[in-house]
Each structure stands twice: as structure tokens, then as C-alpha cells.
Amino acid sequence: MLLTRMRATPEGSQRRRGRALPALLWTAVFLAGAAASLPAQETPEEIVRHVDDLLRGESSHGAVTMEVVTERWTRSMEMEMWSLGQDYSLVRVLSPAREAGTATLKVERDIWNYLPRVDRTIRVPGAGMGGSWMGSHFTYDDLVRESSLIDDYDVEVSFEGTRGGTEIWEFRLDPLPEAPVVWSWLELEVRKEDRMPLEMRYFDERGELARTMEFSDFRTMGGRLVPSILSMRPEDQPGESTTLRYRDLEFDIGLDRGFFSLQRLRGG
């Protein structure tokens, strides 16, 4: 661009070229410098994308314990789960025995449950999507709308520095206008040292904190460092929580869409 503009002024350009050249050099040096610093200093989007992909991978398979604590009862379930991208997942309950075999299949926007007790496969209807999934603090909607942080949100750094003795970034994620998101905005805290997520805060339409997801116990599983404990605390039910503990995780195991079938849901 600089070059074309200089050619556009042929008369008297000889004298100017002398000055223009160092300017061009300057720009080149500056650009090179900026480029060189990129790997070290990621954009906010890249960090958030990293966090987003962390527990998902292209495909994944794992064993997880879900512990639900409510005012009334506490229960723990062992589950096995498979996923492919954001759109396909299958979760099967291994224990307790009363519910063993109960499974949930998510294919894009649809969710099916398999209920071994009555041996039926049931598609969760629109009106049932607000219901609790397996007695947890997650709703079916949460599973379906498990949206992409990068595709659905506008990311900006809202805080960078030390909090609680740890160097962190805090990102504010504002939903894009068309995104199928129920939250007003999210706040994500990421540890600088290893880009591990620490906490995600969800704010409702009134701008109040609705729930907090805490990430902890960072371990290497399936060849990557991941938070092995995810704990969700709803703000409107103090003292209650749903905690997921990954006991085993493997990534990029070559699952395809065909794996996520109703037949597989039934345990076939």
C-alpha cells in the first residue's frame, strides 16, 4: 500500500524516496517484532478456545463420578461417557444398581433417555428440557446448550494480574446477538502459568450471579493436563452442589457420528 502510493506521485518522488525508505523499514521491523511476540502472548480468544477444548478434545471417553449434594439428600453416581465435538455425547450410569444402565444420548439439539426399568427409549420433549438431569443441578438444557465459548461469545480481558496469590486472566464473555445462550454474561478465570481454568461464573438476565463452576485437582489424563474436578454451585440453593470427578479420560480416540445411535443408548 505504501509502495503504490509512492508510485502515484512520480514527480519529485526522487527526493521523497530518500525519506520514505527508512519509514518502510521501521514498519517492517515493528511488524516482525509483533509477530515474534505472538506465541508468547496469546489472544484472549485463543486462551478461551484452549479452555473450551480442554475437556472435550475432538472426541473423548472417560469415567466420571457425579456427586450431588442437596438440602435433602446426597447421592453419588458412577458414569461412563463418550463425546464427539459439542454435538454428540453419550452418558451411561454404572452405579448405583437401581439406576445402572440408565443412559442419556445427546445428538445435536435432541436428547434421549434410556430407562432400563421400563426398557424404553424416551426423547426428552421441549417442555422437559428444564428438568434436572439425573437429579443433578444441571438441566437437560444445560447439556444441549453446552455452547461453544468461542462461537457464541465475545471475549475480552476484564482483569489481568494476581488474585489469591495466583497470576490470572479474567475474561468476560458476552453472548453474541444470535447466540442460543440464556446467560447475560460469563466470567472465566484462567491461571496464567498453565492456562488452566479456575472458575466460571454465570450471570442471569438480571445481571446477578446464578451459578459458579469451580475447576480443581489439575492432573494429566489422556496425555493432557486437565482439571479433574468440576464443581457447580447454584447461588439460589446455598449449600447445594453437583461435582464431577473424572477418574479416567482419553482423548481423540476416533469415534464417529455412527457411534452415537439409539441402539448404543440401549446398551447395544
Added chain:
Amino acid sequence: MSRRRAMGDRGFWLRIGWRNLGRHRRRSVITALALAWGFAAVVLFNGILEGMGSDFIRSGTDLMAGQIRIQNPDYEPEQELWDVVGGEGGVQVSELLAQVRSDSDVIGAAPRVYGAGIIASDSTSRGGVFMGILPGEEAGVTHFLEGVVDGSPPAEGAYEVLLGQELARQLRIGVGEEVVLVAPAADGSLGNELFTVSGIVRTGIPEVDAAQAFLRLDDLQFLLALGPQEVHEVVLAVNDPWAAPEVSRRLVASLSGSGSQIQVTPWTEFRPELVEFAGLISGMNWVILVVIFLMAAFGVANTMLMGTFERRREFAVVKALGMGPGRIVTMVVGEALVLGLLSVVAGALISLPLVLWLIHYPLDLTPIAGEQMFMDGLFRFVLRVEHSWDIPIRAAVGLVLTATAASVYPALRAVRVPAAEALAGR
């Protein structure tokens, strides 16, 4: 008989009034008939409006809601499964029912359990609201089971379910077929059971017909992992809907021994819009009363004015003979009073058969007007008069007062008749 005594006697003035009316019989009869018709119209319209208001309240409470409900104070608005009547562990339901039924104004009591989840047929599934009932008890409180259009309410020990009509249509399912009911249970597990459709019901409340499934109380308790003593609601019907707040207060006192986790609420509190509606009807009644009696007042004033004008010479004579203004006023007002009393009697004779007829044979306008959903009640346009002494008494007193008041001006005119000029024929 002294003159003073005779003239102080009220009966004397009424007799004079009666005689004066008789002097122009046709005019008196026509005026009395106009007033009588006004009286009859007020009684009839007010009765019909009261009947409509009472129907609205009944249809808004009797269809499903009940007139009094007993719940755990924490149950609304979250409707958590574990907020059962009586708090943790529940109550002896049969004892509670017996206790509330011992109140003479309570004519029915039915326990209920609620849950929400998914109803699935072989082909499709829908979100649904589950209501566990005892159909026999429910019929003593509410009417929605009368809307069963196919099959029957769920039978005991058969794992049966009665589905709302629209819900059954959406599930593409009929009587005798199977559905799966899935619901998060009180212990955190996912309750799921197979049920047979025992019947289809049409309540007329769209949200009920499109989403509600009725089960036996114990079947739903099992699905939701609730014990047999754990119910979410006991609904009551009382003799007179307007007695509900009073009965509620009595029940609060008598149930206080059953623990603090019991709340008794009359329909006037959980359906306040119905109270507002009743207030609106009462307001309309007053408007009708005032309009009709204003018309009556002008009629009476006109008649009496003419009467006094015609009798100017007569008034002049009595004045000349020494009758004081107070007595002249009494004479004219007494005439109006007699006219008013006559009109009330005639009005009662006109309205009584009509009112009695509408009380015993309500005029069903449903074929013309159809059925309307109004405030969650199915309202049928039936002209039915509410049996009440209040309205005719109010109307009668209003009429007599109006007639009397309307005669005050003519009476004052009579007092002001200049005796000498009137006697001279000027």
C-alpha cells in the same frame, strides 16, 4: 278522640295518603306499576348478576382449585417435592381428612400429590404435570372428573393414568395403551414407570388438558419416592364459598396441634382475581339499583307534582283552616309512602314467580352463547338467580326511600301555595 291524637297517628296519614291516591286511580296505578316494574327489574337483574358471580366463583374453585387448600407453607411457589403437608415425614392423611371433615361447613376433602416430568408414548413424548388423586374423594370437592370423555378415572392398584384430551392427542394415544411416566423423584433418583391409559379427560382449562396426567395418589407417591403420608395438598369444598375465609380460620385453630408445617388458605387468597370479580359484580348491582331508582324518583316526583298542582285549592283550604306546613308535608309524603309500599307489593308479585322460576329452572343459554373459559373456570351462560333475601330487601327499602324522597319537593310546593290567591282562583 282528640284531634291532636288523631293527627299524630301515623296510620291516619297513611289512610289519608291511600284515599288521596284513590282520587286519581288510573294515574296512581300506572305510576305504581312503573315503580313495581323497576323493583322487579332490580331484583331480577341483581339476582342474575349475583348468580353469574357465584357461578364464576364456583367454576373458578370447584373445577379444580377447591375453595380451601391445605399445604406446607413452603410449598408455593417453588413446589418442591419434599415440602409436604405437615413437614418432614408428612401427616396421617386419613386423620387429617377426618379432622377437617368434622367441621360442619366442610362438605368435601381430597388429598393430592403433584409432580412434573415426561410422558412418553411409543411414538413421542411430552412434558407433563402429574397429579395424584383419590377419584372418590376428589368428586366431593371438584368437578373436573365429570369431564372424562373416554374411559374412566384411574383404578386402584392397576397403574392407570387419566390423560388430558389434548395431551393424549399429542401423544397419539388412546384408552388401553401404555405410556411411560418419568419424573425426578424426591430422593434424587429418576422415577420411571409404565402406566396404562384408563381414560381421557377434558376439563376445559387449556393448560390442564394439554399437560396434565392424573394418577392414583399412591401410584404417584411411589413414582416420586414419597411415602404414603406425604401429600402436597388437601383441597376442601365448603357449603358457601363466601364462608371459606371463616372456615379457614377455624381449621387453622383446630389443626394447630398437627405441627407448624400446615397452612390453610381460602380461595379468596389464592384466587384474589375472583374476589375482585365479585366486587365488580357487586359494583354493577349498585349501578343498576341507582339508575333504575333515579328513573323511579322522577316518575314519583312527576306524579306527586301533578297531584299537588291539581289540589292547590284544597291545600289553600286546609291552610286557611289552620293546618301547619309540617302536616301538609306529612300528608303529601304519606301519599308517596303509600304509593311506594303499594309498588313494592306489586313488584314482589311480578318478580316472585320469575325469580322462583329462574332459581328452579335456570335458563341455559349455552346453545346460543357457548361455553367460555374464564379465570380458569369453565363458564356456562346459564341465567340462574342466586337465592337471596338481601337483594329484594335492599330493593324494597331503596324503592320506598326513593318514592318518599321524591315527594319532598312536591310537598314543599304544596306548603307554599298562597292560600288567598288559590282560593280566589288566581
